[in-house]
Amino acid sequence: MIQLKNIKKNYTSRKGVVTRALNDLSVSFPSRGLVFILGKSGSGKSTLMNILGGLDTADSGEFIIEGKNIEGLSQVELDHYRNAHVGFVFQDFNIIETFSIYENIGLALQLQGQKASKTRIDEILDFVGLKDFGKRKGNEISGGQKQRIAVARALIKKPRIILADEPTGNLDSKTSDQIMQLLKEVSKTNLVVIVSHDPEEAELYADRIIKIKDGKLAEDTGKDPVEFDHQPFSFVHQHLGFWASFKYGIHSISRKKGQLLITTFVIAIAMLFAYLLGSYLGFVDQPNPALLNTLSPAELAFMSQDLQGYLPSASAFQLNIAMYVILVAVTYVFLSMSVTQRKKQIGIFKALGGNTKDILRIFIWEGVVIALFSWVLATYLGYAYVLDINIKFFNALPVLEFNWLQAGMNFVLIFSVSISFIILTVMGILKNNSVISILKK
Numbered sequence: 001m002i003q004l005k006n007i008k009k010n011y012t013s014r015k016g017v018v019t020r021a022l023n024d025l026s027v028s029f030p031s032r033g034l035v036f037i038l039g040k041s042g043s044g045k046s047t048l049m050n051i052l053g054g055l056d057t058a059d060s061g062e063f064i065i066e067g068k069n070i071e072g073l074s075q076v077e078l079d080h081y082r083n084a085h086v087g088f089v090f091q092d093f094n095i096i097e098t099f100s101i102y103e104n105i106g107l108a109l110q111l112q113g114q115k116a117s118k119t120r121i122d123e124i125l126d127f128v129g130l131k132d133f134g135k136r137k138g139n140e141i142s143g144g145q146k147q148r149i150a151v152a153r154a155l156i157k158k159p160r161i162i163l164a165d166e167p168t169g170n171l172d173s174k175t176s177d178q179i180m181q182l183l184k185e186v187s188k189t190n191l192v193v194i195v196s197h198d199p200e201e202a203e204l205y206a207d208r209i210i211k212i213k214d215g216k217l218a219e220d221t222g223k224d225p226v227e228f229d230h231q232p233f234s235f236v237h238q239h240l241g242f243w244a245s246f247k248y249g250i251h252s253i254s255r256k257k258g259q260l261l262i263t264t265f266v267i268a269i270a271m272l273f274a275y276l277l278g279s280y281l282g283f284v285d286q287p288n289p290a291l292l293n294t295l296s297p298a299e300l301a302f303m304s305q306d307l308q309g310y311l312p313s314a315s316a317f318q319l320n321i322a323m324y325v326i327l328v329a330v331t332y333v334f335l336s337m338s339v340t341q342r343k344k345q346i347g348i349f350k351a352l353g354g355n356t357k358d359i360l361r362i363f364i365w366e367g368v369v370i371a372l373f374s375w376v377l378a379t380y381l382g383y384a385y386v387l388d389i390n391i392k393f394f395n396a397l398p399v400l401e402f403n404w405l406q407a408g409m410n411f412v413l414i415f416s417v418s419i420s421f422i423i424l425t426v427m428g429i430l431k432n433n434s435v436i437s438i439l440k441k
C-alpha cells in the first residue's frame with residue numbers, strides 16, 4: 001500500500017550542524033498487518049514515522065501511496081492525507097488533560113468535519129474496554145487508560161494506517177500487553193506500524209519486523225510484495241466546523257479561568273490607563289467650555305497651574321503614545337504566553353489531522369473572548385471610576401468625561417492587536433517546530 005524509495009532526511013541545527021536521520025531508506029508496507037520497527041535511540045525511527053504520517057517531508061526520495069507519488073503533494077494535501085487516513089498513537093499519550101474523554105475522541109472526528117457522535121464514541125470506548133469513561137477528564141485517568149483513549153482516538157475516524165511511536169514506552173508490562181492486543185486486533189483490517197525498542201514485544205506480536213540502523217534498513221523479516229488494494233486515497237479538504245472551533249476555543253478558556261482573569265484584568269488595567277490619560281489629555285488640548293464654566297475660579301486657577309506645570313502639550317502627546325505602546329506590549333506578552341503554554345495542544349490538534357487554519361480558528365475564538373472581556377471590563381471600570389479617579393487623583397477636576405469615541409477606538413485597537421498576536425504566535429509555533437518536537441516537550 002505504501003512505498004518509500006531512497007528516502008533521505010537531514011536535520012540542520014541552528015548552528016548549522018547536520019544530522020543524518022534517514023539515509024537512503026527504502027521500504028514498503030502492506031494494507032494490513034502489524035509491522036514493528038526496531039532500532040536504537042537516534043536511528044531514525046520517529047523520523048520515518050513522521051514521514052509516513054505526513055507530519056514531515058523527506059529531503060529526497062519517493063513516497064508512494066496506492067501507486068500515487070506523494071512527493072508532489074503540498075503541505076495542505078499532506079494535512080488532508082493525515083486528517084483522513086492516519087491515526088497516531090504516541091509514547092506519552094498526548095491526551096488533552098482539560099478536555100473530557102468525549103471531547104478528546106470527538107475532536108478527531110470534528111477535525112474531519114464530522115459530528116462528534118456520542119454513539120460512535122461509546123462504541124469505540126467499549127472496544128478499548130473503557131465503557132462509561134466518556135465523561136471523565138483527561139487528567140482523571142491512569143496512564144494505561146490514557147493510552148487506550150489514544151488508541152480509541154486514533155481509531156474513531158477509521159483511518160487506514162495507525163502509526164504508534166513507542167506506545168508502551170511509559171506503561172507497565174501488564175498494561176503494555178493490553179495495548180498490544182488492542183493494536184493486534186486492529187491490524188487484522190488495517191496497517192499498524194509500531195516503533196519499539198523492545199525486541200521481545202516485537203517477537204510476540206509482529207507480523208513483520210524491520211530493523212533500522214543509522215537511518216538505513218538493517219534487517220527485514222518480511223518480504224512484503226508491493227500490493228495495492230485499489231481503494232484510492234482521497235485528499236479531500238475537511239475542516240473543523242465553525243461551531244466546533246467556537247466550542248473548543250471557548251472551552252479551553254473556560255478551563256483556565258484564572259489565566260483568563262489575569263489576562264483580562266491586566267489588559268483592562270492597561271486600557272483603563274489609556275482611557276484616563278486620553279480623557280485627561282483631551283481636556284488639556286481642548287477644554288470643554290460648558291464644563292469649564294462650572295469650575296470655580298479657584299479650581300480653574302489650580303488646573304491651569306496643574307496642567308501647565310505637569311503636562312506641557314508636547315510631552316503629553318508622547319505620553320499618550322507611550323501609553324498605547326505599553327497597552328500593546330502588555331497584550332502581546334499575555335496572549336503569546338497563553339498561546340505558548342498551549343503549544344502542546346497545538347501539536348496534538350495538528351497530529352490529529354488539523355491544519356493551520358483549524359488551529360487558528362480555535363485560538364482566534366480565544367482571542368475574541370479575551371479582547372471582549374478586557375474591553376468590557378475596562379469600559380466598565382472607565383465608566384464607573386474614571387470620573388471618580390480623576391477627581392481624586394488630579395485633585396478636583398470634575399470636567400473630565402468618559403469618552404465613548406475613545407472607548408470604541410480602544411475596542412478596535414485591542415481587538416485587532418490581540419487577534420494579530422494570536423495568529424502570529426500560532427503560525428510561528430507551527431512554522432518553527434516540527435509537530436513531533438512540540439509533542440516531545
Ligand SMILES: Nc1ncnc2c1ncn2[C@@H]1O[C@H](COP(=O)(O)OP(=O)(O)O)[C@@H](O)[C@H]1O
Nearest residue numbers: 011019021040041042043044045046047048437
Ligand atoms: N528536529 C530535529 N532536529 C535536529 N535533529 C533531529 C531532529 N529530530 C531528530 N533529530 C536527529 O535525527 C536522528 C534520528 O532521530 P529520531 O528519528 O528521533 O530517532 P529515533 O526515533 O530512532 O530515536 C537523531 O540523531 C536525532 O538526534
Ligand SMILES: [Mg+2]
Nearest residue numbers: 045046047165
Ligand atoms: Mg523516537
